[in-house]
Amino acid sequence: MAGNVGEDETTRILKILKEHPLGMSIKEISAAVSMSRNSAAKYLEVLTVSGQLELRHIGNAKLYTLSRRIPIGNLLNHAGELIIVLDNDLRIVQASDSFCLFAGVPRPKILGFHLSSLTVPLLSERDELELQALLRGGPSLKKEIRAVRNGDEVFFNGRFIPALFENGGSGVTVILEDITERMRAERATLERDRLLHTIFHIPTTPQFYIDRNHKVVYWDRALEIMTGIKAEEMVGTHNHWKMFYPAERPCLADLVIDGNHARIAALYAGSRLPNADEQYEYTGFFSSLGAGGKWLHITAMPIRDPAGNLTGAMETVEDVTDKKNRGFIVSE
Known part of the structure; x- marks a missing residue:
């Protein structure tokens, strides 16, 4: 997944689907928003995982509609902790407002990145290798995380929980409790x-x-x-x-x-x-x-x-x- 998901593209996809409440296929969506089929598929994956779209399979075709459920993003943004959802490649597919504020980066520019490659890295590449076990159904992990932001140390109690998406894909939900003041x-x-x-x-x-x-x-x-x-x-x-x-x-x-x-x-x-x-x-x-x-x-x-x-x-x-x-x- 590319790391430059844009606000305009996602907005255009949501707008066109609003005009077609019965749903559209990838081919129809890519044509309607003048985007390649592969690019449209990547945006649709992010929107589906984040709870903004629903996916139905009709034969061999995938039909996308606007979600009638409360988007997961709305729930994340009411939590006190910093929350991130990672996909099967451990790339960010959803993040709470509090996490975006901490990272100092708008949400569209965070999606698709690894936690180890952010401006304020929260994990090392070695740490991410340990998370592979969660993608295979391993038990939840807990880890104390130290990061440096603007020259100051910050500390988190991190919980890493296996997640299963509706499309059958596996992922990881990361919940970060700020313990800087306590430390x-x-x-x-x-x-x-x-x-x-x-x-x-x-x-x-x-x-x-x-x-x-x-x-x-x-x-x-x-x-x-x-x-x-x-x-x-x-x-x-x-x-x-x-x-x-x-x-x-x-x-x-x-x-x-x-x-x-x-x-x-x-x-x-x-x-x-x-x-x-x-x-x-x-x-x-x-x-x-x-x-x-x-x-x-x-x-x-x-x-x-x-x-x-x-x-x-x-x-x-x-x-x-x-x-x-x-x-x-x-x-x-």
Whole structure:
């Protein structure tokens, strides 16, 4: 089947059959729409499989009439899933509106193609070989499908069900449930757990962790005791600055995420440059802490995933007021 089924040709065939409610043969239809017999046969096959035409055999002749049933396309378009019907050659003969919208291609330009040859391929040629068993009456298959559309990953739970057409031909009905949001949520949970695992293996100096959007995702118990601010007041907010300053300004961890080395030098004068772990260090006096202020030793370092992508930053906070008052700390 060719992959360029046109809207004009199908419309002309349906129009001429509407004018002949008792039915027409392939020869009569091809002559009426000025189309070769082979081409007309291919369009008639698609229209029959999709439920728009009915086929009757009168002797050796095939007689086509407009269907008096609800077209399968109407049913497909009311389903929440993406649905595709494949013929015996595993070419698309029907597709729901939702699938056409996902593929970004009008229905006439999808018909006749394999799922492996679409602009957004959903199966590999090897996957399609596995579907051959369904054409021979094999059991239904389930498969998780990953595709890339416009640079973004999308995921589907795919069900592949053997189908039998009225003309006796075999095919496959494909039902795709979009599970992209669920997969993203699962990945985010795994990443959060991995990061918290990393955090818990760092020495227990008071610390907090912010993600790359500068939102607090972890505020430890030692920090609660030092600041009097509970984790539930901080997690999910951008308010970590409140433990240091009377008015909002970036913390060292914020600037590490931004990679703003110039501003680090300006706001945290005397801070040590990053070491091999990309860790900044700063010791300074914070007047808004406690009754008379506190001297704090702060470190901040980026946190990266296994691929090296920045996911957030960790900041540790050590109260060194006593050491400073005893002269054990040299201001940096």
